[in-house]
Amino acid sequence: MKKLKLAIIPTGSCSGCDTSLVDAGETFVKALEYLDIVYWPIAMDLKVDSLLKAESIDILIVHGSIRTEEHEHLVKEAAKKAKYIVAYGSCTCFGGIPGLANLFFRDELLKKVYIETFSTVNPEEKIPGVTCEDERLKIPKLREWIHPLDEIVDVDLYVPGCPPPGEIVEKFLETIIAHAERGEPLPEKGTVLAGLKTVCDECPREKPDKIVVKKFVRISEAKEIDEKKCLLAQGIICMGPATRSGCDARCLKVNMPCRGCMGPSPEVVDMGAKLISMISSIVYADKEREVGEERLKKVVEEIVDPAGYFYRFTLPGSILGRTRRRRDKE
């Protein structure tokens, strides 16, 4: 049996995605029988050279945000010889949580993180991208912006989630096994390994006839939560209605609102914009006119960190995110 050559490149990653693969347990072990791991720094003692010198790669998995020039370089090099590229996890699929850094310019970020924060002592004001004195250590330069993987290289398959939920990882590994074992084709280019519907479809909570919100509360501040009822209807912002299904609404099942890690449904281009449109629509939906602009504005203004909330995982790939990057170029 000819094994498939697999390379896993973690970029700006929390390693949660690595864990999710291992977490698949027996399926993962079974999959390993068909895989020849070319590169996977967290699990194997293989250096970058083994990736760069590999003749070919059958499946390339990238997880984490494309944050530094090194990330970009590695991914581009590997992609040249990869037959099938998988964007694994929300960072590669849409930009992910690190993508929120795109709300700031690179120089602002670096200044904040390496110089200005309260706990930082950096009298020489050194920031990454500056070669150290003895020239042995070179820190890769931070890229100006974070991009979703498909803006760097051609992506074949998207496995969303932060990290991808067990059911989906399982499905992903089964697909690989079926391909290696029986020659079944891998999913066609552009496939997203998730449901077509949204989290609401899997959510067991009761939906009211009408969702009308008069005040938004954060889950941590909510005095009382009805454990059976729709969280959104209780004024807790839940991304469920806008987020792809496939996770089995696991957050909702433990009284946490959906954060939207599975990304937008297939018909949506800009998830954050859609969420903002939805949230603003349901504020006093039954008597918008009577309440008046000012009051409506107040309700919405009480939402803490709306950009972080609504674009939590999708800023770099959104229309808003792309526009900002383009403006910067001009």
Place this chain on the structure above:
Amino acid sequence: MAVRERVGVFVCHCGRNIAATVDVKKVVEEISKHPYVVHAEDYKYMCSDPGQKLIYDAIKSKKLTAVVVAACSPTMHEETFRKVCEEAGLNRYKCEIANIREQCSWVHTDIEKATEKAIRIIRGAIEKVVKNRPLHKIELDIVRKCLVIGGGIAGIQAALDIANAGIPVILVEKSPTIGGHMAQLSETFPTLDCSQCILTPKMVEVARHPLIKLYTCSEVIEVSGYVGNFRVKILKRPRYVDEYKCTMCGDCADVCPVLVLNEFDRGLSLRKAIYIPFPQAVPAAYVIDPESCLGFNPIKCGKCKDVCEQEAIDFDMKEEIIEEEVGAIIVATGYGLYPKEKIGEYGYGRYEDVIDSLEFERLLSSTGPTGGEIRRPSDGKIPKRIAFIQCVGSRDENHLPYCSKICCMYTAKHAMLYKHRVPDGEAYVFYIDIRAAGKGYEEFIKRVQEEYGITYIRGRVSKIYEENGKLIVHGVDTLTGVPVKLEVDMVVLAMGMIPTGSIELAKKLKIPIDQYGFLQEVHPKLRPVESVSDGIYICGCAQGPKDISETVTQASAAASKAISLLTRPKLYREPLVAEVNEEICSGCGVCASICPYSAIEIVEGVARVNEILCAGCGTCSAACPSGAMQLRNIEDKTVLRMIKSMLG
């Protein structure tokens, strides 16, 4: 895409309207290079017959699959061009208008930039038209019945017109009789026809008409459905007298021990607790006023029931809720007078002899409390000096900013009729302007001023007070600049008109009202009797102050609109409504929560759009967080493509 689209672009010069600012030739040249475009040409007037023929011929000869006409606003000629396309065998929705007149040539001066913009607008329209799906109009059945709300002259006229066309009518009136304010009037300007004499035959016709079902003491409490298929709930309050058994003998009223103020006479006379509003009331039956009647406690009273030979009186009658289905609705809820109490400086309520215009009408009326003689309320004496004040409440920033339109005329009539009754009396009219625009109106005013010698004083009255049994009217004559102090026996206030009941009703009907509460027409000039809701028409003073002739005209107009709707074999609706992608929709319910037309419900976890209720406003589509809800032919992705093609 299965079929490669073949788009034809037709650029109109619109004389010089477009061609003066947009280089039409260059537009054609540039747009010809567009990958979808297989034909492009320009013409002086695309909407003309030869212009339309160009489109027709090109569709045929070049086998076009879609057409873009770059011309004026789609509100002007979209229908024209879509018809041409249909005639040539295309689906009407495969024709789009690129508005390069209102949105381009008319608002720009720089030819080069305007030309560039026109090209971009056309590029956007091409993106849309190639994505447009061929659609067919939605077919609807019609309930051939009309609801008329309000039984004043407007409602009566509309009901009769419709019923006479052979369409059943349900006429709902809040009070115990139809007739409205017109029944209270004495004579009408400018012809001095007796108001009741011309009204009551129509009332009788309503009562006898086999196609008119009349509900008095009734109100519309709920309306659902849509054009052609409305469901209405009518609350019918008990009359306590069987209108079919009552013979109007009046024995009941004779024995009734209760006396209360008669609202038909505006409180200038008394009536019993069982009464008829006026002798010619329709339906011709007595009615019990439950507020004042003692008979609901059988120990206290029950005299009327005892004497009624017909056994028409029934204290146990209950409220009923009647459900009706109708295809069209006419709203004719009429007007009321601005509350006089709000104008404290004129002393209404403090001085008995300060009365309003409708009270004066009752004094003038031969069926009124004085039998038509003018006697003042305080002591029954004939007032020898009388002052009429116009624009009370109207044209006043603190009260009603608008003109009530009819007060100039009826005040002139009042003054004239006063002189008929009291030839040696003196009448004064305070006015701001005389507005007598109408057939024979100006002549009427002139007659009053010249033949009858009524003194017209141009100016507002500042206050009225009583002194030695006389009313002192303080004002200023703004023509001479001299303050005026008049001693009179009686004052008549020409109160401004306000809408009644239209505000609550408009909410139920989901039709808009203006800032004053009058019903809002779609277009003041071209669609004056239509509301924005299809199948709901408005007429009479509920729409704005107007006189009887104008009210009748409008009522007939509303009726003819209703008739033309209800006599169509089928109704057709634009299919450009919201559509759910059931593969994506997860039934979160956001759309159903915000739909202004209640057109969406969640059925088995998926949103369902009622295509007939849906107005295609797009609110749901904007709010839908999953993108499952899309407007047909204006899907989000199409809009994005259009934007890209225009900005790119």
